[in-house]
Every structure is written in C-alpha cells, then in structure tokens.
Amino acid sequence: MVIRETKPVIFLFTFPLQGHLNPNFQLANILFKRGFSITVIHTEFNAPNPSNFPHFTFVSIPDGLSESEASNPDVIELLHDLNSKCVAPFGDCLKKLLSQEPTAACVIVDALWYFTDGLTEKFGIPRMVLRTVNLSAFVAFSKFHVLREKGYLSLQESQADLPVPELPHLRMKDLPWFQTDDPRSGDKLKKGVLKSLKSSSGIIFNAVEDLEAEQLKQSLKEFPVPHFCIGPFHKHVSLSSSSLLTQDMTCLAWLDKQELNSVIYVSLGSIASIDESEFLEIAWGLRNSNQPFLWVVRPGLIRGTQWIENLPKGFIESLDGKGKIVKWAPQIEVLAHRATGGFLTHCGWNSTIESICEGVPLICKPSFGDQRVNARYISDVWRIGLHLENEIERVEIERAVRTLMKSSEGEEIGKRIMPMRETAEKCLEPGGSSFMNLEKLIAHILSF
Template sequence: MDNHGQSIQQYTERRRLVLFPLPLQGHINPMIQLANILHDKGFNITIIHTKYSCPNLSNYPHFTLHLIPDGISASEVSTTELASVLKLLEDRCIGPFRDILSQLSSDDSIACIITDAIWYFTQEVADNLKIPRIVLRTSSVGSFLAYAAMPLLQDKGYLSMKDSEMDEPVVEFPPLKVRDIPRFETHDPERVNQYLVKIVEATKKASGIIFNTFKELEETELAKLGEEFTVPAFPIGPFHKYFSASSSSLWTQDRTSISWLDAQATKSVIYVSFGSVATMHEEKLNEVAWGLANSEQPFLWVVRPGLVHGSEWLEILSKEFLELISKRGYIVKWAPQQEVLSHPAIGGFWTHSGWNSTLESICEGVPMICSQFYGDQMVNSRYMNDTWKIGIKLEKGLERVEIETAIRKLMVGKEGEDVRRNIMSLKEKLDHSPKPGGSSYQSLDNLVDFITSFRTPV
C-alpha cells in the first residue's frame, strides 16, 4: 500500500458510516455488499434495518446493527401491491429512523449516512441533523434517468398512449419504446408518480450517488447524468465482484441444483429465474412451462413460492408437463445464482431483467433472454436487446411460441452466437474495471476520498 493509501486507511478507521437498505432482496444484497466494500476500506459500519425481511444478522459480526420495530407482517406485504408496501414502510420507519440516527449522531465519528435512494425521507432527517447523505441507486443509470424523466414523458403524452402505440419510439429517450417506460402494477398510478418525483428530488439534494454499475457499460448514460445532476456520481460496480450476495439471501438456496448441473453438458442448460419479487398469473406460468418444454433444451427453473398468487408451489403444473420434462428439466424453489451462472453447464439465462441479475450474468459472460415485469426491468431489457446486444427480449411478454423460439435462438442459433460474442467482449471490460487501473477501482478511491472529506473526527 502506498503512503496515500496508508493515510486514507488510518483516517477511515476512525470514521463510521450508517447504512440503511430498503428491505427487499434486490436492494438488501447490494447495500450489504457495499457495506463490506467500505468496511474493507477501513470504515466502521452501522446498519439500520427493519425487522421485516431482515437477513441473518449473525453473518455480519463486523457490523453494528440497529433494528427498526416496523411492525409489518408478512401477510400485510403478501396482500399489498409494491407501491403500498413502500408507503407502509415509510410511515412506520421515519420516526424510529430519526430517533436511532439522532442517538448515533452524538458520536462525532459519523462521516455520513448511505441510504437506498427510495428512502427519500431520510434526506430531510439527515439535513436536520447536519449529517451528509449519500444515496445508493440499486438500478442502472439508464433506468434512473428514465425515472427522472417521468414528468417530461407524462407532459409529452407518452403515459396515456393506446395499446396500438406501444412500439412507438420515445424520441426524447432512445432506445426506449413506449412499452419500455417504467410502470408499476398499482391502483393509484398518480401516487406512484408522485413517489418517484420525491425520490428524484431527494436524490438531487444528496451529497453523492453510488451506482452498482461500471463506466464501460453506461458511459453515455453517466455523461447524461452529469449534464442533468450536479450531484457527484460514483459507479463502483459490480459490487458482487468484491463480495458475494449469498450471506444476505432471504431464501434458502437449494444446492441440489449444482449437483444436477454437474451432470449436464457444457453450455447446454438455460437457467430461468424471475427474481425475488415478481409475480404472475397461473396461465402465464403455464406459458413459461410449455415454452420451456417445447424448446427441447435442458433447463434449471427457479419457481419461487409466491411467484403465482394463491399457489403453494408446483401444484398448478400439469402431470403431463412434469413427466415430459423429468429427464431434462430441474425445478427448485431458490438457487445459489452466482454459483449457477458460473457453472460450465449454463449456456443462457432467462431473467426478469433485474439489475443485480443482469450484472451477475454479464460478469459470467452468460447471454440472456429478457423478460420484464415492472419498473427498471422495462428499461434494462430494452438496453440489453437494442443497445448492448447481450440478450434477446421477449417482446410479447410470456407467450409460449415466442419463448420456445427465443430459447432455441439463444442456445443453438446464429443469433445466440452473436449475443454470446457481445457479452464475452463486455465481460472482458468488466473484469478489468474493479482492478487497479480500472474505472470502478478509481471511482471507489474517489468515493473514499469524498467521504473522508466531510467532517474532521475529534
């Protein structure tokens, strides 16, 4: 370590960072990874977390933890749309968060707080306590810019276009089509739009933004961000290249999936997982099932309990399907995804286009089939198909003929070869990014310098 590194290390050892993740799996993972990254840089780490969806705390003996007694039950969450869950969390967390941070702020060693950007109310709390706030955006830069553009897109009439106009381009925001504008299943779209505006406004007031991305992937979007936001941005990802997400998983991972993959041919299997939050109707699950069966390709499929409302697990799949795929398909409730994607048998990944999954697939050079359910997934899938050309987007949603065709294209077709070549090229750039001399490595150094400039410890 050079003299600069030694002085920074000595300085950060006296500084405490308070991190506050949103209690959803796709948000917890990157925040815990970030906590480990910054702890490795010498900072002391305090995590504030809701009791709801709290990961196994014994995995983090090197962190100080404070639990918010949010009083949210699993039944409340399972019967409530996502927008309402976030409002519920906000209402029950703002007071306890303010109290905990106020108690912690008596210790002058706190350099700043780092909160999920969706916790917009934390900006006012931080301002009142005169503590700098940095936000973590767990999505891509491109999708964040799309969220920030929502008022403009609404004014331009894009949000009220007819079904027949869904394939029209969003002229102000290439490469998006109208169907790619972020949407959420909600009974109150106006409240969701107001929520997004508050998130963006609070992000503009923050001291900085951390992104789980890397410069070579989103260079154009980072440049646009710099034009529209005065807040410094730090693209230091992918986080999981520093620390795995396995210890913060809320689901029990079925390791028989790995032993099943061990028996499969190299690059023969398509891995299918739609993340930790997405849901679908029973008929759509059957479209997925028969698309997989008709493709005649081996597959590993994660069917999460709760993926279909009202079902326990596989009881809605027909005996005919289960018998047909018994020798070339394997279904589990949850899988160790990073390990699966790095397995030699995996030749493709059918994903919901969540940002963590997208980065993990790029890291392993695994080409994708792209579905999308809500929010940033709409934007990510379009970028993967049209801009980065590392995936094949299912334009019709979940329809068995298109699914079958896309799987065959990806796994055994010429188009799949092109996509695989593109993602391997991107993987090479990513591999260099977090290493000395790489863009993420330099950005992380800049972030550490930035944090240590906030306040002088006593």
C-alpha cells in the same frame, strides 16, 4: 499511553426488498474491506440475518407494518407505507447512534428511503444515496416529469411501439412503469426519490461507467452531485448471503452433471408474479425446447397457488431428468457455472449485471420499473439477448430458448456479450474506472 485507532463509522440504512438488500450488503462489504466500520440500520420487516455478517453492527427499527400492509401485492403502496411509518423510528435511531458515534462519517441510504433527506440534514450528518438501477434506467426515471407532461405515460396500447424522442433507444412501452392501483402513487414515489437524490452528498451506482458513459453525462446534468460508479459490486468482495429465502444448493450438483453451456437458467426475480396460464406456457415451452433447464419458481410467483402443484400430472417425469425446479437458487454461482449457457430473466439490474459478468446471454421477460429499460438495451442496444415482447406462449418460449442455445444467431449474441464481460472485469483492475471511482468515493466520505 496507547492511542487506539478507531475506524471511521458509516451508518447504512438498507431497504427491505431482496433486489435492494443484495447490493446494499455488497456495498457494505466493499467499504468494510476498505477500513470502515459498518452499522446496518434495518426494519423488522424482511430483517436480514446478522449471523451472515458478524463483522457488522446491526440495529433494528420498528416499521409499524400490519400483516396486511406487509403482504400488500401493490409494492408501491408498500414503499409509501414504509417511508411514512419509519420517519420517527429512523430519527430516534439516528439520534441515539450519533450520541454513541458523534464523529460518524456519513449515512448511506437506499434511494427508496426518500423521506431521509430532511432528517439527516436536521442531525447534521452527510447523506449519500445508493441507487440500485443502472445509469440507462436512472436517466429514464429522471425524465418522468417531462414524460408525464407530454402524456407519454398514459398512451394507448396502439402507440406502444412509438419511439420516445427524449430517450433514444426506448419505445413508449419501455418507459418505467410500476405495479400499482393508483398511477399517482408511482408519481409520488418518483418525485420523492428524485428530490432526495438532488439534495444528497453523492450517488453510488452498481454500474460500470465504461458501459454507460453517455448516460453518466446526462445524469450529471440532471443531478449535479458527485456520482460514483463502482460496479459490479459482487466482483469486489467474497460473498456473504443476504438472501431472504433459503437457497437450494442441490442445483449446483445437478449442474455439475450437465454439458458445457447446455442449461437455460430461468428466474423471474423476487417480486414479480405471473398467472397460472403464463406459468404453464413457460413450463411447456421449456419442456418442448428439449434443452436442459434450471427453473426458479419461488413460492408466491404464481398468483393463487402455493408452488408448482398445478403442473400437469406426469410433467416432471416427462422431463427425464432434463429439468430441475427449485424454490430459490444461489444465482451468482449458477450464472458462473460452466453448464449455464443462457438466462431467461425479468431483467432486474442485479440479474443483468451478474449475467454480463459471466458472459451469459439473456432472454428478456420484463415486468415493471427499470426492467423494461434494461430489456430494450439488452435486445436492441447491446444486442446480448432476445426480447419476449408478446404474450407469453409456449411456442415463443421454445423458439427463444432454441434460438439462444442452438442457432447461429444465438452464437453471435454469445460473442457480443464477451467484450462487455471483459469491460466489467477490467474496470475493477488498478487504473480501471470502477477502481478509480471507489478511490474517489472513499476520499469523498473521509472528507466530510
């Protein structure tokens, strides 16, 4: 009789926002490569394309979102809606999957699914949590109850530049903040996530331990569960696209025609929105810098407009081929391109770690959440970028681009990012911190 060897099964519950889908699927690919069978549980809202991942099993659950809830600009309210509406569907799904795979190794959930801790316990399956921020932002999030008690989260603007005693390097204006109409809604999210993390069987980070060793120590004190820093995720495996938007690949051919390190790449992420006046200030700042630029303007970025129809007549022609505007770009390939010399970014952690990995210095325009923490570390701690801290004006944009791309200060910033790039490469080699942490993660999952 032939005994068929079966791969240990992991259920992965992805969170349906672009900045979360990318690391979720990168982690899934890492674990698949190491011999696990992956079953992806996902919502109907922002459902991933299974054809991009034929090696995974996909299971969809109804999320019950109405059209208005799904398009709610208040992202925190959207997160709460998803958490309340997915309790029963996720429970039903898990029950069915466990009847088919009773020996499944564990469930890995995105940290934003804070409702899952009680359910997985009920079904007797270990639950690990993927946290998609870095350790510096994670520590800042973990102290929110202290920050709230001390009144830091509701300080007046005049106190924005004061230091935060509990968080060296940060100022009051850098504290994690969410775009929501109700501040209590943000508190509820943080409380739910922190409780869920503390009751988990371990936390997985797309982070490099060697870059944030002190923050790892602090996090382990606050969350006494195993931590696994195995980033940068995207450098472990060849990429499959988890993009919800169609990537405009023509920008790579355009980059091919540009000079070495000459292009400033501009992308403000998949969620943040800006008003028309900010959009126009960025446009003129880029134009006046006289530097080639590749600018991602996703539909919905500019409040109240479809796309770039409010650019002044003749603006595109005035660029004389020096600028290219696309709706979405293959960011990892763009950052790795020889022509890309700088990145004007919202400072989400995916973008930040991808830029570090390619040695591309940054200009920071953070909006909310961990982006503010990342921006402060980029500009003041790691000193690998510039920080746009004032209102967005064309003169400031032009000055920042010229400084980063053309000045001796920009040259020094470029030199400082190179050792970080080297660290992010070496950590994946045998004996490196991420290599070793991945080995520990696999052993941990197999021990359940």
